Amino acid sequence: MVRGKTELKRIENATSRQVTFSKRRSGLLKKAFELSVLCDAEVALIIFSPKGKLHEFSSSSMINNTIERYRKNTKTLAFGRNSVEENLQLLKEETATLYKKIELLEDSKRKLLGENLDSCSTDELEEVEKQLERSLSNIRARKNLLFKEQIDQLKEQEKNLTKENIELRKKSEMLPLKLSTLPKVQLLPQLMEVETALFIGLPEPRTTNV
Structure with missing residues (x-):
């Protein structure tokens, strides 16, 4: 015989309700005990009967x-x-x-x-105008600072170029002195090299005496 499914609602008969409570309570306490033993879980169960009687289970001592x-x-x-x-x-x-x-x-x-x-009201427009003036003032100040930095860099470059120019002039002035101290045998090739290096243009035509 197939057991019918119990409808989950309050049992109206007091005796049947008490019998069902006793059976389900025992089964619930048994399941709690099995869960604590099989899974090593800490389980505590508290049940109050309809008459207020306490039933409890705990896997621990207290x-x-x-x-x-x-x-x-x-x-x-x-x-x-x-x-x-x-x-x-x-x-x-x-x-x-x-x-x-x-x-x-x-x-x-x-x-x-x-x-x-x-x-915008007049006061708001005046405030906007003041903000624009402050912004323009900051922009101009930044622009002037960049111009000053660029000018300082150009002055430094000019200073370095002037220094290099002076050193080159000194070297060019010392060149004739070095040539004059050479012997004539060594001086002639040097002069020829200098003249050859400085000559620019087409060679002059040769004339023959008839």
């Missing part, structure tokens, strides 16, 4: 230890959930504040570009 451990864990979890919710709320507020700042900056940028000025 059920109060298990209950205290449960309370600590639930507090930690609750604190973690509250912290996450608080962080999310703070992030939402910071995001909203940043959006407002971005909108203000965009509006200020458009005004500085000369856009959306129809809704």
Whole structure:
């Protein structure tokens, strides 16, 4: 005979309800014990009968230890959930504040570009004008600084070139002195090399005496 499935609802008959409670309680306590032994789990079970009688099971020596451990864990979890919710709320507020700042900056940028000025009052237009003047002043100061740095660099280059020119002149003035100290036998090839190096142009035509 196939056993019918019991419908999960309150048993109206008091006697049947008490019998079912006793059977299911015993089965539940047995399952709790098996779970603690087979899986080495810490299990605590508390049951109050309809008349208020306490039935309990604990895999440890004291059920109060298990209950205290449960309370600590639930507090930690609750604190973690509250912290996450608080962080999310703070992030939402910071995001909203940043959006407002971005909108203000965009509006200020458009005004500085000369856009959306129809809704501006006289005071707002004067403030925009002051901002533009301050910006122009900063731009001019930066430009003058760059010009000064470029001028200083050119002056330094000019100084280095002048120094090199002076050294080249000294070397060119010392060249005749070196040539005069050479013997005539050595001087002639040197002079010929100098004259050859300095001659520029076509060779003169040769004339023959008839």
